[in-house]
Amino acid sequence: MIPKRHIRPKKTSSEKSQLSSNEERLLIERVKAGDQKAFEAIFSLYVSRVYRQALKLVGNEADANDVVQEVFLLVYRKANSFLGKSEFSTWLYRLTANAALTKLRQIKREKVVSLDEYMPKFRKDGHHLVRPVADWTQDIENLVSIMESRQIIQQAIDQLSPIDKAVVVMSDLEELSNPEISKTLGISVQAVKARLHRARLFLRGRLTSHFGYSPT
Amino acid sequence: MVNRAQVRRAKPKKVDTCKQATTLILTYLMGELDSKTTRSFEEHLMICPDCVAFLNTYKKTIQFTKSLQYDEIPNEMKKRVKEFLRNKIKLDPDNR
Ligand SMILES: [Zn+2]
Numbered sequence: 303m304i305p306k307r308h309i310r311p312k313k314t315s316s317e318k319s320q321l322s323s324n325e326e327r328l329l330i331e332r333v334k335a336g337d338q339k340a341f342e343a344i345f346s347l348y349v350s351r352v353y354r355q356a357l358k359l360v361g362n363e364a365d366a367n368d369v370v371q372e373v374f375l376l377v378y379r380k381a382n383s384f385l386g387k388s389e390f391s392t393w394l395y396r397l398t399a400n401a402a403l404t405k406l407r408q409i410k411r412e413k414v415v416s417l418d419e420y421m422p423k424f425r426k427d428g429h430h431l432v433r434p435v436a437d438w439t440q441d442i443e444n445l446v447s448i449m450e451s452r453q454i455i456q457q458a459i460d461q462l463s464p465i466d467k468a469v470v471v472m473s474d475l476e477e478l479s480n481p482e483i484s485k486t487l488g489i490s491v492q493a494v495k496a497r498l499h500r501a502r503l504f505l506r507g508r509l510t511s512h513f514g515y516s517p518t
Numbered sequence: 519m520v521n522r523a524q525v526r527r528a529k530p531k532k533v534d535t536c537k538q539a540t541t542l543i544l545t546y547l548m549g550e551l552d553s554k555t556t557r558s559f560e561e562h563l564m565i566c567p568d569c570v571a572f573l574n575t576y577k578k579t580i581q582f583t584k585s586l587q588y589d590e591i592p593n594e595m596k597k598r599v600k601e602f603l604r605n606k607i608k609l610d611p612d613n614r
Binding site: 338341342345349350353354357358363366367370371374375378422424427428429430433434435436437438439442448451452455456459470474475480495498499502503505506509510 | 535575577596607
């Protein structure tokens with residue numbers, strides 16, 4: 303895989319044409335000076351991106367709405383704390399991640415599932431406990447529609463702890479590198495990898511048992 | 519930003535068991551395993567259909583996650599939030 307260097311979340315079709323970084327810098331300077339028109343321009347440019355990022359984490363429209371409001375109020379109030387050392391989009395990404403994580407921690411998860419149940423298990427000699435390991439990738443088209451599998455994955459992602467969910471979303475949906483995720487979440491790269499691997503094993507286990515096989 | 523030096527310093531591992539192979543999947547897929555460990559990992563795959571099946575399903579799981587779809591912000595919400603912010607800032611322009 304190619305190392306990902308900068309946080310550049312995918313642009314959406316509804317986003318306006320991009321400003322040059324110089325134009326963007328000037329706009330931010332005007333926001334810092336309290337210029338409301340400049341603030342609204344920033345809002346229009348980034349609102350779609352912020353919403354989608356929030357939605358992936360909080361999982362529903364109403365909470366994503368709250369996060370968007372919160373983030374742009376912060377942009378207006380804390381513009382002065384943006385020093386221009388990183389790109390504005392990176393600063394905004396982290397602001398959104400923090401706001402969404404705070405929100406996510408307030409949302410009560412329907413039921414807390416044990417990840418352990420879905421982890422692979424091994425014999426003393428290190429071989430898989432249940433053999434043969436089923437390769438259900440072959441029968442996806444026939445047995446279950448792809449839509450159904452996506453639904454299972456989405457439900458399983460929603461059952462992860464906020465921090466694990468954030469790691470999966472940032473890595474597999476936003477395609478951030480491990481060091482970027484580490485900086486955004488304030489955990490070590492090693493912890494990012496460990497959480498990502500464990501979460502993926504859990505998602506894989508959920509799919510595997512959905513297909514009627516032992517997840518272990 | 520892979521820390522190449524760190525990757526290189528990691529001691530090569532011999533992959534003898536499925537348990538070891540499973541632990542290395544993430545690093546393997548990220549291309550961060552040193553070449554010796556990569557070779558050992560792939561040699562295990564050649565003799566172990568269970569780990570091939572496990573790797574396939576692990577990769578497919580990532581693919582499904584990547585394919586999840588999320589809606590765009592509804593226009594009506596965009597307008598509503600813009601209005602909310604406009605009022606909030608007008609009422610309270612210096613609260614920063
Ligand atoms: Zn094996």
